[in-house]
Amino acid sequence: MDxxxxxxxxxxxxxxxxxxxLPLLEDDLxxxxxxxxxxxxxxxxxxxxxxxxxxxxxxxxTPIAEFxxxxxxxxxxxxxxxxxxxALISEAILQSMDRVRDMAMVLRSTRRFDETPLTGLLxxxxxxxxxxxxAAADQAARHILLAAHSPGELLQTVSRWAPAGAEATPAAAAxxxxxxxxxxxxxxxxxxxxxxxxxxxRAARQLAMVLELNRHHSQKVAExxxxxxVYWHDVGLLALxxxxxxxxxxxxxxxxxxxxxxxxxxxxWLLTVDPGCEEAAQIIRQHHQWSDRRGxxxxxxxxxxxxxxxxxACVDLFQDSVAGLCGxxxxxxxxxxxxxxxxDLDTRFDAFLINAFQAVSRDWSQHAAT
Numbered sequence: 001m002d003x004x005x006x007x008x009x010x011x012x013x014x015x016x017x018x019x020x021x022l023p024l025l026e027d028d029l030x031x032x033x034x035x036x037x038x039x040x041x042x043x044x045x046x047x048x049x050x051x052x053x054x055x056x057x058x059x060x061x062t063p064i065a066e067f068x069x070x071x072x073x074x075x076x077x078x079x080x081x082x083x084x085x086x087a088l089i090s091e092a093i094l095q096s097m098d099r100v101r102d103m104a105m106v107l108r109s110t111r112r113f114d115e116t117p118l119t120g121l122l123x124x125x126x127x128x129x130x131x132x133x134x135a136a137a138d139q140a141a142r143h144i145l146l147a148a149h150s151p152g153e154l155l156q157t158v159s160r161w162a163p164a165g166a167e168a169t170p171a172a173a174a175x176x177x178x179x180x181x182x183x184x185x186x187x188x189x190x191x192x193x194x195x196x197x198x199x200x201x202r203a204a205r206q207l208a209m210v211l212e213l214n215r216h217h218s219q220k221v222a223e224x225x226x227x228x229x230v231y232w233h234d235v236g237l238l239a240l241x242x243x244x245x246x247x248x249x250x251x252x253x254x255x256x257x258x259x260x261x262x263x264x265x266x267x268x269w270l271l272t273v274d275p276g277c278e279e280a281a282q283i284i285r286q287h288h289q290w291s292d293r294r295g296x297x298x299x300x301x302x303x304x305x306x307x308x309x310x311x312x313a314c315v316d317l318f319q320d321s322v323a324g325l326c327g328x329x330x331x332x333x334x335x336x337x338x339x340x341x342x343x344d345l346d347t348r349f350d351a352f353l354i355n356a357f358q359a360v361s362r363d364w365s366q367h368a369a370t
Contacts, residue, residue, distance in 0.1 A: 003061075003112050010059035011108055017055050018104060021048045022097060029090035033239050036084035046075040052100070063113050064103050070122060071096055073129035083137035087239035088269070089128070091191050092144035096125060121147040142273060145187045146180060178224070181274040185231030192238055196245040198323045206230050209315045209364065214308075216359040218352050221308040222279070229283035232270045233312055236262030260296040263288055283308040287316070291350040310353040314341060318364060334365040 028045035035041060049072050056065035074093060078085055085093075099121070106114040124147045128140035189203035207230045214221055237245060240258060249255040267281040286309035289295040299305070321337035322330050338361045345354045 003107065005060045005062075006107065006111075007059045008108070008111065011061060011104075014055040014059050014061070015104055015108060018052060018101065021052050022101065024048055025052075025097065026094055029085065029093055030241060032078075032085040033087045033090050034241065036086070042075070042078050042085070046072070046079055049075050052097075056104075061104070061107060061113075064100060064107070067103065067118070067122075068100055070125045070129065071100075074125065077129055077131065077137075083131060083134045086134070086138055086141070087236075087265075088138050088141040088145070091188070091238055092128065092141035095187075095191065096121070096144060123147075138272070142180075142184055145191075146184055178274055178276070181228060181270060181277055182231065184273055185228060185235065185270070188235040188238065189231045192235060192245075195238070195242050199245075202319060202323075203231050206312075206315050206319060209318070209360075210308075210311050212360050213311045213314065213353075213356050217307060217311065217356040219307040221283075221306075221311070225277065225279040225283065226308050226311070228270065228277055228280035229287070229308055229312055230315075232266050232280065233284045233287050234262065234266065235269065236265030236267075239265060260288075264297060279306075279308075282306050283312060285309075287312040290348045291353075292347050294347070305350070307352060310349055311356075314349060314353055314357060317341060331365065338365055 025045055025048040028041050028048065032038065032041045032045065049068065053065050053068040053072055056062075056068060071093060074089075077083065078089075083089070099118075103114045106112070121144065124140060124143035127143060128137060131137035131140050186203070193200040193202055207227060210226060210230050211223065214223070214226060240255075240262070244255055244259065249259050263285050267284040270277050270284065271281050283306050285297070286299070286306050289297070289299050289305055289309065291305060291310070293299055318334070318337045318341065321340070322333045325333050341349065341357055341361075342354060345351065349357075
């Protein structure tokens with residue numbers, strides 16, 4: 001891609017404008033998740049996108065302008081109300097705009113266009129722009145989020161890319177769906193960490209701790225559904241405002257009902273990617289339920305509490321207690337968390353979980369104390 005025509009003096013001004021537009025666009029898209037019917041929010045988001053495209057066209061950074069134009073087509077579909085901006089769609093647009101920022105920074109620093117292949121990402125953006133229903137749009141948004149890992153590769157889903165007349169075996173289809181579910185969960189967990197910095201790399205740390213708990217638990221859980229549950233269990237929070245991530249509501253707050261929906265929301269998203277993930281979905285749904293039947297959502301009848309849900313809840317509590325701390329501050333916070341978790345025996349946690357926790361708590365308490 002030839003960059004000789006780029007006006008690099010204007011590009012610096014364009015970069016400044018980009019930094020002004022992106023936070024406003026992000027705010028509009030997050031608000032649209034809460035108020036998807038808002039014509040004003042869609043119009044505002046479209047204006048920001050159109051201005052960004054125009055700025056790159058003005059300084060003749062044509063490849064970047066063309067990329068933004070593909071995203072502008074998505075915004076046009078939202079304007080035409082072909083579908084509404086779900087949490088998945090908003091996150092897909094924002095992560096695509098992160099690519100725009102990266103492309104612009106490469107151009108400014110090297111005076112050359114970024115040559116990273118974008119075939120798969122562009123195909124998924126076009127798929128979203130052309131979607132004719134909410135279900136198709138949400139599926140295309142998932143493809144965009146998956147393509148963020150390998151933007152040059154076409155997404156090889158069995159249903160979409162299999163040769164004409166070919167029939168995938170059930171095992172092959174399950175393998176593709178399971179891999180897609182894991183990769184999308186990792187991407188969404190990463191997006192959640194980007195929105196709430198204390199949760200940066202949180203899922204990877206949680207996974208190591210949950211798997212360690214599982215090794216000491218008398219009711220062991222298969223590693224595959226447990227891993228999926230760790231990555232997916234909180235991604236339903238992407239539908240909520242950033243302020244609630246930093247300050248979760250209490251039971252009497254007006255935002256509490258929305259907050260309580262995040263486990264079910266995450267479980268439903270996972271099942272649309274891979275309907276075979278019922279066990280992981282159960283763990284996700286139950287990770288805020290208590291052994292004594294308190295918590296949310298309410299447990300019906302004699303439904304048992306999955307031991308994986310207890311493991312995820314335990315690690316959540318411990319991680320949230322020590323997030324961002326190190327040295328002596330970490331040690332003190334970890335000891336308080338250990339005390340609190342032991343104190344939740346027969347209320348939040350059952351004896352099986354507490355016994356497993358006793359086997360690991362000393363190591364966890366010392367992990368970042370130095």
